Structures are given as structure tokens and as C-alpha cells.
Amino acid sequence: METLTNLQTKEIVSVNTGARMGYITDLEIDVDSGLITDIIIGSRSSLGHLFNKRDEIVIPWSNIITLGNDVILVE
Template sequence: MVKTSELRVKDCINLTDGRRLGLIGDLELNLAEGRVEAVVIPGPARFLGLGAREPDVVIPWHRILKVGVDVILVRTD
């Protein structure tokens, strides 16, 4: 079993291109069915952290391939 606090400190890596997506900032939950629908990675800050951020990256739970000790491996298009 993995706690949400443990998920928030793991890097998400996209296996399609090897890019680091960032750390999980939030979860989308389906309370009626009691399951996680997606993880949300906050978009990177724009210039020097000033102003608006880039859009968040939402990764559906079925796209998560492996939750490892240090990283979460995902496959996105």
C-alpha cells in the first residue's frame, strides 16, 4: 500500500520520451467507486517563477505503469 504523502515526493517520468514531468501535486478521486482516477502534476512556472504557471498535467491512473521506490513511471502521448 502506498500513502499519498509518499506519492508526492516521487518524480514522475514519461517512458515515451524519458522526460521528467515533475512531482504529484494532487489526485483526482472517484468517491462513489472509491478509486483514484488520475494524478495531477502542477505545470512549471513561467519566467523565474513570476506570473502564471503552465497548465497542469493530468495523468489518468491507467497510464501509470509502475510506482517504484524513487520514481513513478508513466506513459503519455
């Protein structure tokens, strides 16, 4: 079983582009089923928003290809 703390240490990588997308900052959970529906990645914009505002990328849990030891591969 994976914990949120353990998931947050793994870098998210796109299998389509090879791009490093960032790290999990939050999860969305279906309160009725208790299952994770989405992972949320926080990444700093390269444009330097005011006060370094974080942009969020939401990836459906179904787009996760594999949970590796150091990375999470997503479509």
C-alpha cells in the same frame, strides 16, 4: 499501501520520452468507488507566466506503468 505524502516525493517520468514531468500535486478520486482516477502534476512553465502560475498535467491512473521507490513511470 501508498500514501499521498509518499507519492508526492516521487518524480514522474515518461517511459516514451524519458522526460521528467514533475511531481504529483493532487489526485482525482471517483467518489462512488473511492478509487484514484487521475494524478495531477504541477509544473512551472518555462515561459514564466505571471506570478509563476503552475500548469497542470492530468494523467489517467491507467497510464501508470509502475510505482518505483523514487519514480513513477507513466505512458
